[in-house]
Amino acid sequence: MTVEEVIADLIAQLDQAPPELLEMNAVFELNVVGQQAVTYQLKIENQLLEWAKGTPFTPSCSFYLTDTVFLKIAAGELNPKLAIMTGKVKIEGDYSQALQLSAIIKKSYQPR
Numbered sequence: 001m002t003v004e005e006v007i008a009d010l011i012a013q014l015d016q017a018p019p020e021l022l023e024m025n026a027v028f029e030l031n032v033v034g035q036q037a038v039t040y041q042l043k044i045e046n047q048l049l050e051w052a053k054g055t056p057f058t059p060s061c062s063f064y065l066t067d068t069v070f071l072k073i074a075a076g077e078l079n080p081k082l083a084i085m086t087g088k089v090k091i092e093g094d095y096s097q098a099l100q101l102s103a104i105i106k107k108s109y110q111p112r
Contacts, residue, residue: 001071001074001075001112002036003032003036003038003067003070003071004036004038006070006071006074006111007030007038007040009111009112010074010105010109011051013108013109013110014042014049014104014105014108014109015049016108018104018107018108020100020104021044021049021101021104021108022044022047022048022049023047024044024097024100024101025044025045025046026043026044026060026061026094026097026101027041027042027043027044027057027058027059027060027061028041028042028044028059028060028061028062028063028097028098028101029041029055029057029059029061029062029063030042030062030063030070031062031063031064031065032065032066032067032070033064033065033066033067034066034067034068035067036067037067038053039053039054039055040052040053040054041054041055041056041057041059043057059092059093060093060094060097061091061092061093061094061095061097061098061101062091062092062093063089063090063091063098064089064090064091064092065083065088065089065090066088069083069088069089073089074109074111075111076111080102080106081102084098
């Protein structure tokens with residue numbers, strides 16, 4: 001799968017809106033660099049999810065990683081916490097929101 005395909009799949013699965021996701025108020029930004037570079041944002045406000053390609057919102061938490069690392073995490077080949085601890089994923093902003101989102105994605109997302 002490509003980065004865009006994985007993100008589309010993630011969007012479709014998270015749009016089923018796990019209750020703990022809807023309780024958050026945050027803007028997450030995913031910055032993927034490399035040959036498949038792309039930036040997406042997820043805005044969660046008033047129990048609504050809004051996805052955007054690009055950067056129309058001010059993020060409260062940003063993730064930075066390569067396309068290779070992103071695809072390995074999405075395929076279940078790389079533990080996200082290990083990727084963060086080893087510097088393969090960098091986080092800016094509210095770290096507690098990053099951990100909360102990671103836990104929700106781990107529980108809600110099934111790689112295809």
